[in-house]
Amino acid sequence: MFISYEWLKELTDTRLMPAELRDRLTMVGLAIDAVDEHGGDAVLDVEVPSNRPDCLSHVGIAREVSVIEKGRLRLPASEKPKTEGRSADLTSVEIKDPDLCPRYAGRLVRGVKIGPSPDWLAKRLEAIGQRPINNVADITNYVLHEVGQPLHAFDFEKLGGRRIIVRRAAPGEKLKTLDGVERTLTNDMLVIADAEKAVALAGIMGGEESEISAQTKDVLIESAYFDPNSVRQTARKLGMDTEASRRFERGADREGVLRAQQRCVELICELAGGVATEDAIDVYPKPLGERVIDLRPERIPGLTSLTVESDEIIRILTGLGFERVGSEGRMSFKVPSWRVDVEQEEDLVEEVARHTGYDKIGSELPPSSMSGEYQPTEMRQRSLRRALNAFGFDEAINFSFTQQDSRFDLIPTLAGHETDQPQLENPIIEDAAWMRSTLLPGLLSSVRHNLNHGIRDVRLFEIGRIFLISKAGELPDESLALGIVATGGALEENKAQAERELDFFDLKGALEAAVDWMSVAPLTFTPTSARHLRSGQSALITNDDRKPLGTIGRLAETVAASYKFRQPVYVMELDLNALLSGPAKVIQYSPLPKYPSVVRDISLLVDRSVSLDEIFAAVNKQQIADCRSVKLVGTFEGGNIPASKRSVTLRLEYRSDERTLRDEEVEEYHSRLTSALLETFAAEQR
Amino acid sequence: MCWSGRPKWGCHRHPITLLRERLEDIFVSLGYAIEDGREIETDFYNFTALNIPENHPACGKADTFYTTDGFALRSQTSTVQIHAMQRRGVPVRMIAPGRVFRRDTPDPTHNPMFFQVEGLCVDRGITMAHLKGTVGELLRRMFGPDTVTRFRPSYFPFTEPSAEFDFSCFKCKGSGCRICKNSGWIELGGCGMVHPNVLRVVGADPQEYSGFAFGFGIDRMCGLMYELDDIRLLFENDVRFLEKFE
Numbered sequence: 001m002f003i004s005y006e007w008l009k010e011l012t013d014t015r016l017m018p019a020e021l022r023d024r025l026t027m028v029g030l031a032i033d034a035v036d037e038h039g040g041d042a043v044l045d046v047e048v049p050s051n052r053p054d055c056l057s058h059v060g061i062a063r064e065v066s067v068i069e070k071g072r073l074r075l076p077a078s079e080k081p082k083t084e085g086r087s088a089d090l091t092s093v094e095i096k097d098p099d100l101c102p103r104y105a106g107r108l109v110r111g112v113k114i115g116p117s118p119d120w121l122a123k124r125l126e127a128i129g130q131r132p133i134n135n136v137a138d139i140t141n142y143v144l145h146e147v148g149q150p151l152h153a154f155d156f157e158k159l160g161g162r163r164i165i166v167r168r169a170a171p172g173e174k175l176k177t178l179d180g181v182e183r184t185l186t187n188d189m190l191v192i193a194d195a196e197k198a199v200a201l202a203g204i205m206g207g208e209e210s211e212i213s214a215q216t217k218d219v220l221i222e223s224a225y226f227d228p229n230s231v232r233q234t235a236r237k238l239g240m241d242t243e244a245s246r247r248f249e250r251g252a253d254r255e256g257v258l259r260a261q262q263r264c265v266e267l268i269c270e271l272a273g274g275v276a277t278e279d280a281i282d283v284y285p286k287p288l289g290e291r292v293i294d295l296r297p298e299r300i301p302g303l304t305s306l307t308v309e310s311d312e313i314i315r316i317l318t319g320l321g322f323e324r325v326g327s328e329g330r331m332s333f334k335v336p337s338w339r340v341d342v343e344q345e346e347d348l349v350e351e352v353a354r355h356t357g358y359d360k361i362g363s364e365l366p367p368s369s370m371s372g373e374y375q376p377t378e379m380r381q382r383s384l385r386r387a388l389n390a391f392g393f394d395e396a397i398n399f400s401f402t403q404q405d406s407r408f409d410l411i412p413t414l415a416g417h418e419t420d421q422p423q424l425e426n427p428i429i430e431d432a433a434w435m436r437s438t439l440l441p442g443l444l445s446s447v448r449h450n451l452n453h454g455i456r457d458v459r460l461f462e463i464g465r466i467f468l469i470s471k472a473g474e475l476p477d478e479s480l481a482l483g484i485v486a487t488g489g490a491l492e493e494n495k496a497q498a499e500r501e502l503d504f505f506d507l508k509g510a511l512e513a514a515v516d517w518m519s520v521a522p523l524t525f526t527p528t529s530a531r532h533l534r535s536g537q538s539a540l541i542t543n544d545d546r547k548p549l550g551t552i553g554r555l556a557e558t559v560a561a562s563y564k565f566r567q568p569v570y571v572m573e574l575d576l577n578a579l580l581s582g583p584a585k586v587i588q589y590s591p592l593p594k595y596p597s598v599v600r601d602i603s604l605l606v607d608r609s610v611s612l613d614e615i616f617a618a619v620n621k622q623q624i625a626d627c628r629s630v631k632l633v634g635t636f637e638g639g640n641i642p643a644s645k646r647s648v649t650l651r652l653e654y655r656s657d658e659r660t661l662r663d664e665e666v667e668e669y670h671s672r673l674t675s676a677l678l679e680t681f682a683a684e685q686r
Numbered sequence: 687m688c689w690s691g692r693p694k695w696g697c698h699r700h701p702i703t704l705l706r707e708r709l710e711d712i713f714v715s716l717g718y719a720i721e722d723g724r725e726i727e728t729d730f731y732n733f734t735a736l737n738i739p740e741n742h743p744a745c746g747k748a749d750t751f752y753t754t755d756g757f758a759l760r761s762q763t764s765t766v767q768i769h770a771m772q773r774r775g776v777p778v779r780m781i782a783p784g785r786v787f788r789r790d791t792p793d794p795t796h797n798p799m800f801f802q803v804e805g806l807c808v809d810r811g812i813t814m815a816h817l818k819g820t821v822g823e824l825l826r827r828m829f830g831p832d833t834v835t836r837f838r839p840s841y842f843p844f845t846e847p848s849a850e851f852d853f854s855c856f857k858c859k860g861s862g863c864r865i866c867k868n869s870g871w872i873e874l875g876g877c878g879m880v881h882p883n884v885l886r887v888v889g890a891d892p893q894e895y896s897g898f899a900f901g902f903g904i905d906r907m908c909g910l911m912y913e914l915d916d917i918r919l920l921f922e923n924d925v926r927f928l929e930k931f932e
Contacts, residue, residue, distance in 0.1 A: 029839030049841035229741045236746070303879050303896060304847065305815035341841075346882055350847035353814070354839035358849055361837065365716070365823060366807055366816040370779050372714030375722060382707065385699055395700040396923035399799050400725065400759075400785065401751075422726065424759075425752045428789045428798050435726070435753070446923035455925050459697070465725055465785075473755055476726055 002128035003061050005042035007146075011062035011074055018042035024068050028354050030055060038127045051341035053250035057148030060338070067319035067355050076146055081109075081269035087277040091156070091220065095283050096167035100190040101202060103225040104166055105257050105282040108156060109265055110218040112136060112274035121271070135272040136212050136219055139264055141243070148338070149223060149252060149260030150244035152192075152200060156218035158210040161195025164220070166202065173198055177205045177240075189234045190226065203231040203248040204240055219268070223261035223280075225254040254288050255337035291335040292325055295348045303346065304353045305362055316355040317348065377580035380518045381463065384482070387517035388461045391510040393484065396460040398442030400467075401432040407559050408438045409530040410468070411481060412540070412548035413575040420469035422476045435467040435476070439483030440532065440573055444555075447485055448563050456567065457488030459502075463576060482550075482576040484511065487569040504537055504554060507570040511541075511552065520544075521583045525552065532559050532571070541574055543582045550574025597655035598666045601633060602674055603686040605645050608637075610681050615648065618680045624669050626661065629653040647686055701908050701931045702801050702920065706783050709803055709904070712827050716820070718779045718805065723766040725785055731765040732758040736844040737883040751787050751798075759787035762901065763804045764844060770806070771888035776895050777809035783904065794916040801904040808880060808890060808897030814847065817877055817898035821851050825874075828907070829856040836871060845878025845899055856910075865910065872910060875902025 005018050016024060021044065022032040031047040046061060054060040059075065066073040085108075093106045114134050116122070121142060122132040128145060132138050140151040156162065169175075169185035175198040176182045183201065185191065191198035200206040203226035212219065231248040235241060258280060265276045295317075300308055313331065314324060321336035335342045342348065353361075375381075385395060404421055414437065427433035436442060439462050450458045461484045469476045490502045508525065515523055521544035528540035530551045538553030552572040560569055606615070612632060619630045633649040641647055652673065654666045677683060699707075710720050724731075733745050744750065744761065751759040766782035774780075783803045790796035807820065814837075822835040834854040842848045852873050855866035862868035877900035882892035909917050912931070919927050 026838060029841070031838065051841045232741070236748070301813070302811075303813060305813040344882065346846040346879070350839070353847050358814075358837040358839060361818055362815040363822050363835070364815050364819040366809065366812055366820065368717055369777065369809065370717045370719075372717045372779075373719045374710065374714055375720050378710070378720065385703065389697045389699060392697055394697040394923075394925055394928040395703055396928070397700050397702060397921055398923065399921055400787070401799075422757075423754045425754050425756075426747045426789065427751070428791055443923075449922060450925050453924065453926070458925055460923060460925075467726065469755070475724065475728065475757060476753070476755075478724055478726065 001046045001048050001056050003044040003046050003058060004038075004124060004127045005044065006040075006127075007058050007124060008062055008065065011058060011076070012065045012069070012071055013074070014065050014069060014071065016065070016069065018044065021065065025061070025064065027357065027359065028064055028068060030061065030064060039123060041127045043127055050250060053247050053252065053340065054148060054338040056247055056250070058145060059147050063320060067316055070315070070319075073319075076263060078263065078266040079270055081266050081276045083278045084110075084275045085277050087279060087281045090162070090277065091159075091281065092163040093281045093283050094163070094165045095285070096165060097190060098285055100168070100227045100230045101166045101224060102227070102286060103254055103257055103282070103284040104164070105223045105261055105280040105284075106164055107221050107223075107261055107265055107280035108218060108277045109221065109268050109272075109274040110156075110277075112217065112219055112268060112272040114212060114214050114216050114272065118271060134212060134214075136216070136268055139267045139271060140221070143260055143264045143267065144243060144247075147256065147260050147263065148247060149256055150203065150247050151260060151264050152206050152222040152244075153212055154199065154206070154210045154220040154222065155212055155216040156220045157216070159194040159199060159220065160197065163195055164222075165193045165195070166224075167191065167193055169198060175199075175201060176208045177201060178208055178211060179205065180208065183238055186237070188230075189237070190230055192222065201234065201238075201240075202226050204235050204238075204245045205242055219274075221261055221264055221268070223257045223264070225252055225257055251340035253338035253340075257284075258282060288337060291342075292332050293335060293342070293345055293348055295331040295333060295345055297331060299345055300349050300352055303349050306353055306356050306360060308352055308356050312356070313352050316352050320351060320355075322348075322351075377577075380520065380580050381576075383518045384514050385463075387514035388484070388510065391513060393459045393461045393486070393510065396443060396446050396462045397464070398436075398439070398446065398462060399429075399432060400436055400465065401427065401429070402434060402436045402441055403431045404434045405438070405441050407562070408440050408532040409551065410438055411466075411479075411550045411573055411575050413578060414466070414468055414477070414479065420476075422467050422469055436464075437466050437468050438573060439464055439466060439481050440485070440571055443483050443485045444559075444563050444569070444571070447487060447565070447569060451487075451565070459486040459488075460484070480576040480580075482572075482574055482579070484572040485569060486510075486571075487565070487567055501568070502570065503568075504552075504570055507572055508539075508552060511572060515579070516585065518580075519585045519587075520579060521585050523549070532556050541572075543579065545583055547578060547582070549578050549582075591657075593655055593657070595656060595658075595660045597628060597653050598661060598663075599651060599653050600666065600670050601649055601651050602670075602677070603647055603649040604677060604681070605641065605647050605684040605686055606681045607683075608644055608646050610648075612648070615650070615677065615681070618677055619650075619652070619673060622673055622676055624673065626654050626656050626665075627652060627669060627673065628655045698928055698931050700920075700928065701912060702904055704931055705904050705908055705911070706801065706803075708828070709783060709824075710781070712824060713781045713805065716779075716823065718781050718807075719770075719774075721766050721770045721780045721782045722784055723763075723769045723782065725760055725787075726753060726757050727760045727765050729756075729758055731768050732760055732762075735768040735884065735887045736762075736764050737881045738843045742843065747789075749789055751789055760784075761788050762786055763802050764899070764901065767804060767806045767899065768884075768888060771808070771890070776885075776888070776890045776897075778897075779807045779809075781805040792918050794918065795909075797905065797917060797921060799921070800906075802901055803904060804899065804901040806880070806897060806899045808885070808895050810895060812879075812896045812898055814849075814879060814898065817849075817879070817900065820898070821877060821900055825851075825853045828911075829853060832859065834860075837877075840876060840878075842876055842878060844881050844884050845876075846881045848876065848878035850876050851900070865913065874906065874910075875900060877901070 190202040192200040326332035525539040533553035860870035
């Protein structure tokens with residue numbers, strides 16, 4: 001909203017310079033974006049909050065300034081016009097849809113001479129960015145910017161039947177608006193019509209046919225109050241935003257309708273000649289009731305901590321147009337009709353507080369009465385992030401909306417309703433009209449973004465919500481997931497360059513270590529198959545409660561191809577809520593060994609299908625108490641080893657808590673174990 | 687001896703996480719509980735309970751994302767405040783950091799998804815001075831001990847009185863620079879005293895209890911602190927960008 005400083009000065013006698021006004025208005029809640037010079041005037045660009053339509057006018061701003069300066073507001077005055085005849089004898093106004101138009105006033109000025117506006121008027125409009133058109137149109141525009149009431153002037157001769165009907169448009173009814181666009185209307189839009197057709201789009205824009213022209217002699221001045229929602233919806237549907245619609249949408253002053261019309265008529269008679277009718281036809285079936293609000297003075301310090309004297313409270317509120325009513329002991333105020341935002345006591349408190357000054361409000365912490373608390377899983381989440389960071393993964397965040405995607409198997413806790421990604425009705429990004437039900441596509445797109453920028457070593461993880469509809473019409477399920485992707489070289493500590501390519505075990509190891517950092521009991525990995533994972537290189541992840549959490553593996557060729565990946569990519573996704581709330585790792589002290597241990601290695605040639613877990617289980621099955629640990633030294637395939645076999649070397653540790661073990665004892669244990677393993681797996685010893 | 691040491695590598699938290707964790711630490715130390723809630727919400731929690739009338743422009747499909755089932759992607763984390771007050775009752779002190787969604791086309795200063803922190807403190811005898819004290823404390827801990835906080839009157843449907851808060855520019859200390867657009871002040875968020883209608887929704891008596899609420903964007907704070915020239919970088923996950931933090 002542009003405000004002319006010179007205009008403001010006429011209304012308030014302000015002694016503040018434009019730069020001072022900028023600060024002072026900002027501090028009462030009317031932020032000034034800029035002050036610009038325009039032909040000797042200063043123009044303030046005021047950012048008016050959406051609940052203050054009364055400030056979309058010079059009088060509205062002047063009223064605030066008068067309270068700031070403890071000055072006076074001087075409402076605009078003009079000469080009483082010459083009048084003749086009654087409007088009702090010349091025309092009629094009928095409101096067919098009073099729900100959308102609670103008030104409509106029409107008044108005539110006959111015998112006007114249309115021409116350019118006088119210089120002062122044209123200049124004033126130009127200063128605030130309005131283009132002068134002709135004297136009558138300019139005066140309606142001037143009064144709009146002066147008092148905030150949108151007005152419209154019709155060429156009376158052009159009105160069919162010389163009368164006004166306010167009604168909903170007929171479906172498909174056409175109206176060519178002042179901007180030259182022919183609009184097709186719908187039944188929920190309100191129009192001003194004459195006896196035959198629509199002549200204006202109520203509260204938004206006039207029609208071209210009844211526009212004021214050089215030949216116009218008699219004008220009908222409309223001043224009305226239209227329903228804010230109706231104006232907003234119509235304007236939005238038609239893609240229109242006008243000075244009038246902006247004010248009606250936020251709420252115009254229902255009681256100011258006649259005052260604004262009177263001012264407009266006076267100016268027309270003064271500047272364009274003509275004789276006004278004696279009165280307006282004012283159709284106002286249900287006048288607005290009086291609104292009175294009690295203000296308990298103690299409520300002001302109670303909410304704001306400000307102490308304000310009664311006299312000052314009264315000065316601020318009456319200065320803003322509130323009228324003190326009722327008995328002496330109480331503070332009751334009648335709300336001015338233009339303050340559509342004021343409904344209750346707290347609103348009055350705000351009025352007093354902002355004019356007393358928010359800068360006068362003290363600053364202290366509230367008395368302490370509660371202890372703080374994190375989300376129950378926050379510390380585990382933080383450990384997870386730190387761990388993954390330490391093992392070389394950067395944290396990614398992707399948009400929650402993505403495309404519809406069926407290339408991925410969902411994490412096991414969500415399996416069963418795969419096609420039910422929630423869809424957006426009004427997406428803003430093309431190809432992102434669905435809520436994600438897996439984190440992997442977003443992470444893989446991030447990998448591609450990095451590869452496209454010449455970075456081939458990419459390790460990312462993301463923690464975020466995934467969404468699924470489990471029952472149509474109900475709120476979708478939301479679960480927290482962890483996704484990890486890795487590709488490129490396996491960077492190692494202290495090395496700037498990778499010596500080998502990342503593989504499945506790098507990803508698995510990072511996850512296992514992260515789980516350990518989180519103090520969560522270890523996970524188990526078993527072979528599985530998943531649509532997006534390469535067969536033979538995919539595993540199901542289960543927690544210590546045997547609950548399946550997710551999958552890990554190498555990205556399947558078909559999916560990799562769709563991202564144009566030319567190097568192996570490893571991915572993991574699991575249900576993070578389940579992981580975070582899973583059983584804790586047990587930490588239990590056991591005495592340090594007192595006696596030395598004996599270590600023996602063994603190499604076995606086993607079938608490739610035998611897993612390490614099976615071998616460890618077979619060792620444990622022997623229940624040799626003095627066998628304290630079994631570890632993998634390494635595996636070997638190829639060379640002179642048959643293709644179906646692999647060599648596995650294990651290291652076994654033997655120790656007693658009672659005494660130093662003798663060689664014969666160790667030998668006995670070890671050969672028992674060896675033969676058990678050879679037998680169980682039909683293995684050969686190497 | 688003057689050669690560089692052997693580089694130790696380690697990767698990085700996302701800058702949003704970095705700030706979120708700092709903010710959570712500050713508020714936990716001030717006695718607040720951290721809360722989170724759904725990202726897809728009913729109109730009731732996203733608008734109605736927050737005293738936002740059904741016909742308010744913010745509820746329109748131009749500003750808020752809706753699913754085809756008619757649910758809203760939350761446009762502010764105030765939704766969490768309602769759930770938390772319903773569950774915990776009053777008095778309550780909590781903050782809700784989280785993802786929110788608004789229908790903005792991505793450009794250097796907008797994303798259709800961003801992160802926000804909303805705070806709430808309801809108790810007997812809470813005033814705007816407590817609000818100012820709390821916001822001031824937060825800003826001093828984030829931007830340095832000399833930081834000055836300024837409240838400007840504003841309008842939000844869920845608070846009354848309402849204010850926007852600015853703080854003295856941490857870069858130029860108020861003398862004017864690019865970050866504060868030469869004004870000496872940086873706008874960060876909105877706040878105010880919880881609207882009586884919001885207290886009533888959760889069954890708290892506005893005559894007995896009062897409270898304050900505040901909110902701001904973590905992305906905006908991130909943009910200011912690290913002088914980002916394009917906030918779209920936050921969600922592109924370019925490794926070169928992510929490795930600039932910490």
